[in-house]
Amino acid sequence: MPRLAAALLCACTALPLSSFAQDAQRTEVASAATALQAKVVDWRRDIHQHPELGNRETRTAAKVAEHLRSLGLEPETGIAHTGVTAVLKGGRPGPRIALRADMDALPVTEQTGLPFASTATAEYRGQTTGVMHACGHDAHTAILMGVAEALVAMRDELPGEVLFVFQPAEEGPPEGEDGGASMMLDAGIFRGFEPEAVFGLHVFSTLQAGQIGVRGGPLMAASDRFAIDVVGRQTHGSRPWGGIDPIVAAADLVGTAQTIVSRRTNISTLPAVVTFGAINGGIRYNIIPDRVELVGTIRTFDEDVRQAIFADLQNVASHVAAAHGATVEAHVPAETGNPVTFNDPDLTARMLPSLQAVAGAENVVDPGLTMGAEDFAYYAKEVPGLFFFVGATPRGRDPMSAPSNHSPQFDVDESALDLGLRALLQLSLDYLHGSGAG
Numbered sequence: 477m478p479r480l481a482a483a484l485l486c487a488c489t490a491l492p493l494s495s496f497a498q499d500a501q502r503t504e505v506a507s508a509a510t511a512l513q514a515k516v517v518d519w520r521r522d523i524h525q526h527p528e529l530g531n532r533e534t535r536t537a538a539k540v541a542e543h544l545r546s547l548g549l550e551p552e553t554g555i556a557h558t559g560v561t562a563v564l565k566g567g568r569p570g571p572r573i574a575l576r577a578d579m580d581a582l583p584v585t586e587q588t589g590l591p592f593a594s595t596a597t598a599e600y601r602g603q604t605t606g607v608m609h610a611c612g613h614d615a616h617t618a619i620l621m622g623v624a625e626a627l628v629a630m631r632d633e634l635p636g637e638v639l640f641v642f643q644p645a646e647e648g649p650p651e652g653e654d655g656g657a658s659m660m661l662d663a664g665i666f667r668g669f670e671p672e673a674v675f676g677l678h679v680f681s682t683l684q685a686g687q688i689g690v691r692g693g694p695l696m697a698a699s700d701r702f703a704i705d706v707v708g709r710q711t712h713g714s715r716p717w718g719g720i721d722p723i724v725a726a727a728d729l730v731g732t733a734q735t736i737v738s739r740r741t742n743i744s745t746l747p748a749v750v751t752f753g754a755i756n757g758g759i760r761y762n763i764i765p766d767r768v769e770l771v772g773t774i775r776t777f778d779e780d781v782r783q784a785i786f787a788d789l790q791n792v793a794s795h796v797a798a799a800h801g802a803t804v805e806a807h808v809p810a811e812t813g814n815p816v817t818f819n820d821p822d823l824t825a826r827m828l829p830s831l832q833a834v835a836g837a838e839n840v841v842d843p844g845l846t847m848g849a850e851d852f853a854y855y856a857k858e859v860p861g862l863f864f865f866v867g868a869t870p871r872g873r874d875p876m877s878a879p880s881n882h883s884p885q886f887d888v889d890e891s892a893l894d895l896g897l898r899a900l901l902q903l904s905l906d907y908l909h910g911s912g913a914g
C-alpha cells in the first residue's frame with residue numbers, strides 16, 4: 477500500500493509521525509528486539525518444556541505474572557481461571573490498545589526430539605496423555621512477554637495505554653467448564669479500559685519463517701459442532717421389515733447433507749464446509765440397532781451463511797429420516813464455537829506498512845481464508861481487531877509438507893519469535909503514535 481493511501485485510510489486522531497521520527501522508531505524496535513532475543517527464546521523453551529492444558533495454565537500464568545511484576549506492572553491474575561492481564565500507562569496521552577497471547581497447550585504426545593521437548597502428561601477425558609505446545613502458544617506467550625518488556629522500557633515517551641492479555645484455553649476449555657476469550661470478556665477485561673483496537677498473532681506451519689500472513693475481512697472460519705441422532709427401531713438383521721433401520725437412514729442423511737454446500741450455499745465468494753466426523757451405531761453384524769449417532773463440524777465465514785446451513789442441516793436431517801420412517805434428535809448446532817475471525821479492513825490497511833517494515837514488503841502475503849478457527853474472534857467482535865500469522869517453518873523446508881500445527885512433530889523456527897516480537901511491537905508503536913504509514 478502506498479504511503480499516501482494508507483495515510484488517507486488512517487482514522488487516527490494524533491498527527492502521523494514525521495518520517496524522521498518513524499525511522500527512529502524502526503531503529504528502536506530493531507534494537508529492542510535484538511536485546512530481548514535471547515530472553516524470549518529462553519522463555520519460550522521453558523514454557524514449551526512445561527506445557528499445561530486449557531484452564532490449567534497455573535505455572536505459565538505465574539511465570540507471566542512474575543515477569544510483569546518485575547517490569548513494575550501490576551498484573552491481575554486468576555481471570556477466567558488462569559488468565560493474566562496488566563495495563564501499561566505511557567508517559568503521554570494517547571490511544572488505548574490491547575495485545576493478546578494465549579497460554580494453553582494440547583493433549584498431544586511430543587515427537588519433535590528437541591532438547592527442550594515436553595515430557596509432561598495430564599488427564600484428558602479420563603485418559604492420561606502427553607501434553608505439548610503443538611499449536612505454538614508457547615511462542616505467543618514468550619513474544620508478548622518480550623513486547624511488554626520493550627514497551628515498558630519506552631514508557632516515558634509512550635503515548636497512550638496498552639492492555640496485555642494472556643488468556644487460557646484458546647483451544648477450548650475442558651468438558652463441562654467455561655473458558656477462553658469469551659470468558660475473559662465476560663470477566664470484564666475490556667470494561668473500564670475499552671481499547672480502540674486489539675492485536676494478536678499466531679505462528680503457523682503453512683508459512684515460511686520470515687513471512688507474515690495477513691488479510692482484511694474474514695481470516696479464519698466460524699466453527700460449530702452438530703450432533704444428530706437418527707432414531708429407528710431395533711430388529712433382527714435377517715428381517716429388516718420388522719423394525720426401522722437407522723443405519724440406512726443415517727447413510728442417506730450423510731449423502732444428502734453434501735448438497736447443503738454443493739447445491740444450496742453460494743460458495744462463489746466465501747467457502748463453507750459441513751463435515752461428519754463420527755458415526756456410531758450398531759454392535760453386531762446381524763442386529764439392526766435402535767439408533768445411530770452422527771457428529772460433525774460446520775465451518776463458515778459469514779453469519780447469514782452460518783444460520784442458513786444450521787437450518788438446512790436440521791431440515792435435511794428431519795426429512796431424510798422421515799422418508800425412512802425414522803425420527804431424529806438433531807442439535808444443529810450442538811455447541812456454537814468461535815465466530816469468524818474478522819480483521820477490520822481499515823485497521824488492516826492502516827497497519828500493513830508496519831508489518832511490511834519489519835518483514836519486508838515481499839514477505840507479507842495474503843494467506844487466503846483459513847478453515848481453522850481462533851477465539852481471538854471474540855475480541856475482534858468487541859473492537860476493531862487485527863490478527864496475523866507468522867511463518868514457523870524453517871527456510872529450506874516446504875511449508876505444505878512440514879508437520880502442521882497440532883502435529884506431535886510441530887516445531888517453531890526460533891526466528892519466528894524475533895519476527896513476531898518486532899511485528900507486534902512495531903504495530904503497537906505505530907498505532908499509539910497515531911501512524912500507520914511507513
Ligand SMILES: [Zn+2]
Binds near residue numbers: 881
Ligand atoms: Zn490450535
Ligand SMILES: [Zn+2]
Binds near residue numbers: 611612613646678
Ligand atoms: Zn492456536
